[in-house]
Amino acid sequence: MEPPERPSRGAFAPWDEPAARPLVVFEGVTKRFGAETAVSDLTLAIYEREFFALLGPSGCGKSTLMRMLAGFETPSAGRVLLAGQDLAGMPPHVRPVNMMFQSYALFPHMSVEKNIAFGLEMDGRPRDEVGARVAEALRMVKLEGLAGRRPHQLSGGQRQRVALARALVKRPKLLLLDEPLGALDRKLREETQFELMALQERLGLTFIIVTHDQDEAMTMATRIAVMDKGRIAQVGTPPVIYEAPATRHVAGFIGEINLVEGTVSGCDGRRVTVATAVGDLTVADAADSVAVGQAVAVAWRPEKTRIVRAGEAISNGRAVISGTVHDIGYLGGRTTYHVDVTGLRLKAAVANAARSVERPLGTGEAVKLAVAPDALLLLVR
Amino acid sequence: MAGECSDRLRVPPMSERATRRTIILVPYLWLALFFLVPFAIVAKMSLSQVATAIPPYVPTFGLADGPTGWLAKAREFSLDNYGVIVGDRLYVDAFLASLRIAAIGTAILLVIGYPIAHAMARAPERWRPILVMAVILPFWTSFLIRVYAWIGILKPEGLLNELLLGLGLIGAPLAIANTETAVLIGVVYSYLPFMVLPLYAALERMDRTLLEAAQDLGCPPWKAFWRITVPLSLPGIVAGSFLCFIPITGEVVIPDLLGGSDTLMIGKTLWTEFFSNRDWPVASAVAVLLLVILVGPIMVYQRQQARQMEAGR
Numbered sequence: 001m002e003p004p005e006r007p008s009r010g011a012f013a014p015w016d017e018p019a020a021r022p023l024v025v026f027e028g029v030t031k032r033f034g035a036e037t038a039v040s041d042l043t044l045a046i047y048e049r050e051f052f053a054l055l056g057p058s059g060c061g062k063s064t065l066m067r068m069l070a071g072f073e074t075p076s077a078g079r080v081l082l083a084g085q086d087l088a089g090m091p092p093h094v095r096p097v098n099m100m101f102q103s104y105a106l107f108p109h110m111s112v113e114k115n116i117a118f119g120l121e122m123d124g125r126p127r128d129e130v131g132a133r134v135a136e137a138l139r140m141v142k143l144e145g146l147a148g149r150r151p152h153q154l155s156g157g158q159r160q161r162v163a164l165a166r167a168l169v170k171r172p173k174l175l176l177l178d179e180p181l182g183a184l185d186r187k188l189r190e191e192t193q194f195e196l197m198a199l200q201e202r203l204g205l206t207f208i209i210v211t212h213d214q215d216e217a218m219t220m221a222t223r224i225a226v227m228d229k230g231r232i233a234q235v236g237t238p239p240v241i242y243e244a245p246a247t248r249h250v251a252g253f254i255g256e257i258n259l260v261e262g263t264v265s266g267c268d269g270r271r272v273t274v275a276t277a278v279g280d281l282t283v284a285d286a287a288d289s290v291a292v293g294q295a296v297a298v299a300w301r302p303e304k305t306r307i308v309r310a311g312e313a314i315s316n317g318r319a320v321i322s323g324t325v326h327d328i329g330y331l332g333g334r335t336t337y338h339v340d341v342t343g344l345r346l347k348a349a350v351a352n353a354a355r356s357v358e359r360p361l362g363t364g365e366a367v368k369l370a371v372a373p374d375a376l377l378l379l380v381r
Numbered sequence: 382m383a384g385e386c387s388d389r390l391r392v393p394p395m396s397e398r399a400t401r402r403t404i405i406l407v408p409y410l411w412l413a414l415f416f417l418v419p420f421a422i423v424a425k426m427s428l429s430q431v432a433t434a435i436p437p438y439v440p441t442f443g444l445a446d447g448p449t450g451w452l453a454k455a456r457e458f459s460l461d462n463y464g465v466i467v468g469d470r471l472y473v474d475a476f477l478a479s480l481r482i483a484a485i486g487t488a489i490l491l492v493i494g495y496p497i498a499h500a501m502a503r504a505p506e507r508w509r510p511i512l513v514m515a516v517i518l519p520f521w522t523s524f525l526i527r528v529y530a531w532i533g534i535l536k537p538e539g540l541l542n543e544l545l546l547g548l549g550l551i552g553a554p555l556a557i558a559n560t561e562t563a564v565l566i567g568v569v570y571s572y573l574p575f576m577v578l579p580l581y582a583a584l585e586r587m588d589r590t591l592l593e594a595a596q597d598l599g600c601p602p603w604k605a606f607w608r609i610t611v612p613l614s615l616p617g618i619v620a621g622s623f624l625c626f627i628p629i630t631g632e633v634v635i636p637d638l639l640g641g642s643d644t645l646m647i648g649k650t651l652w653t654e655f656f657s658n659r660d661w662p663v664a665s666a667v668a669v670l671l672l673v674i675l676v677g678p679i680m681v682y683q684r685q686q687a688r689q690m691e692a693g694r
């Protein structure tokens with residue numbers, strides 16, 4: 001998988017500015033349900049105007065984290081701060097946070113209009129203001145004609161829009177979206193992703209979105225937190241998460257990767273050589289410091305792998321691994337080769353730049369895989 | 382050709398249509414046999430006159446009379462019995478008292494039943510079947526015995542008075558037995574499951590994230606109860622209320638055992654007419670009038686049920 005395109009957000013990077021004050025802070029937060037620990041000693045800062053994605057497999061604690069922010073769960077330990085204020089003891093209905101529920105949770109006995117007006121009415125807004133803001137929200141999500149419908153008279157995509165309008169109409173400091181697009185089909189989901197991004201930027205809001213879909217997180221987020229068993233494995237911008245995953249879990253969770261276990265055999269500053277089953281691999285720029293004899297993994301992305309016939313020459317300086325083609329997956333834009341190397345199966349993805357290739361590789365053919373040292377990643381955890 | 386084909390597809394084969402018709406017919410046959418026929422007999426009786434005979438009214442129709450004989454006898458029918466009932470304060474009061482007791486009883490049942498059903502629906506999932514069982518449990522004992530037991534509790538030297546006297550809360554026994562209060566206690570006790578179960582069914586089905594969504598939008602929990610929980614349990618409220626109101630109006634046993642001679646309810650009046658006065662025609666007229674009064678609520682209830690089915694909830 002290539003990192004997907006996303007509209008540029010310019011030089012927006014408050015997390016790199018020491019002076020910037022985060023909007024949301026989780027400070028050593030733990031949440032236990034009986035014997036089970038859903039969130040474990042988690043620390044995280046999220047800044048204003050961020051589109052922050054919580055990404056991780058099902059059951060890793062994403063929803064629990066959001067629910068603690070919305071006030072539906074109380075941390076077993078640690079603090080949750082919003083704009084510097086400790087949220088402990090503040091009930092959900094007074095928190096300046098709104099949530100869009102995974103199930104949408106639209107009120108079935110109220111019309112679309114009443115659903116959207118509900119939050120404003122609760123705030124005691126005057127009638128004409130409620131009317132105007134509801135109309136504006138309906139326009140924003142392109143549902144002007146459906147104000148009088150009941151939720152059960154709407155399609156999945158329309159319900160999703162009502163849920164979004166209902167959460168946004170209160171103009172919360174912070175909008176929480178728990179798998180907001182999970183129930184939509186692929187095409188609608190992709191359209192909605194871009195709409196959400198545009199909306200977030202236009203309104204200048206802070207979004208935290210929960211997803212287990214890596215493409216979704218990559219497309220929309222300013223930063224992604226990859227979660228694993230109640231902890232944060234890594235926080236970073238989509239390119240950092242993709243190009244410099246910090247752990248085996250993150251590397252494996254985001255996109256496709258080749259991962260080979262081994263032991264450190266040589267160390268020269270940040271240049272580390274690892275003895276593996278596929279031969280010695282030298283990582284040009286290791287992020288972690290390691291010692292000789294340490295068990296590590298070397299990983300690289302399939303699209304950063306060159307594949308050639310066994311006899312062909314390869315430019316110097318690259319790690320070269322010999323193997324046999326096991327399987328070829330043609331995906332239109334690119335082709336993925338599955339190559340067997342001493343019991344391991346490695347992948348190489350090649351962009352199909354031309355319409356036809358003179359002599360394509362076939363299954364069972366002996367090939368060489370070549371990877372540049374700077375494409376190799378050293379994973380300690 | 383194509384049209385012919387699709388026509389054939391649309392029309393189900395004969396045997397299938399016959400089956401479908403039979404299936405639809407069964408409940409109607411049932412209704413006709415066990416409701417319409419008895420009702421027709423009662424309605425006919427209500428138009429007859431009391432007589433010292435067996436059965437104790439005229440006219441009676443025999444097969445031997447033949448059509449002309451039946452027609453002649455049918456001329457003897459009159460609405461006199463209805464005139465008697467409508468003109469007699471005793472009957473009118475009994476009807477009004479029944480409706481009043483049914484209305485008050487249903488209101489009390491709703492107020493008591495709702496929190497019970499609500500707590501049951503919010504209980505941990507593994508407890509719920511046990512709680513439902515606990516609500517149904519009284520049905521395992523005879524209704525009559527349970528109402529008798531209340532006499533033992535409510536009478537002047539009964540359990541309740543002894544307890545209150547023993548605790549020093551009252552100086553003299555309360556006269557609860559043989560009052561309308563006793564009837565209401567009996568009614569509320571007896572009909573509680575009929576209120577709780579439909580309410581429970583409606584509340585248990587409700588999606589709890591709706592309450593979270595309401596709170597998230599700034600609605601305090603008590604307000605969410607009125608804005609979300611109550612409207613969404615409305616089908617249960619309607620079902621429970623009618624399931625209680627309709628039979629309470631015609632209740633016989635509870636006013637007879639707990640109400641004493643002060644409480645005149647229409648069911649008891651009907652009973653007295655029939656068995657003590659042996660005035661079958663007037664008793665029948667009372668029964669017909671009671672049905673006519675309850676047809677309204679029954680139809681509202683049916684309409685509500687149908688709407689609920691349509692909404693698919």
Ligand SMILES: Nc1ncnc2c1ncn2[C@@H]1O[C@H](COP(=O)(O)OP(=O)(O)O)[C@@H](O)[C@H]1O
Nearest residue numbers: 033036037038057058059060061062063064065
């Ligand atoms: N109310 C709860 N009671 C008990 N366990 C819970 C509760 N909510 C969540 N959990 C558990 O906490 C873990 C994390 O759940 P959740 O935050 O919903 O995961 P995710 O949203 O990442 O799929 C899961 O193992 C789940 O079973």
Ligand SMILES: [Mg+2]
Nearest residue numbers: 062063064178
């Ligand atoms: Mg979840």
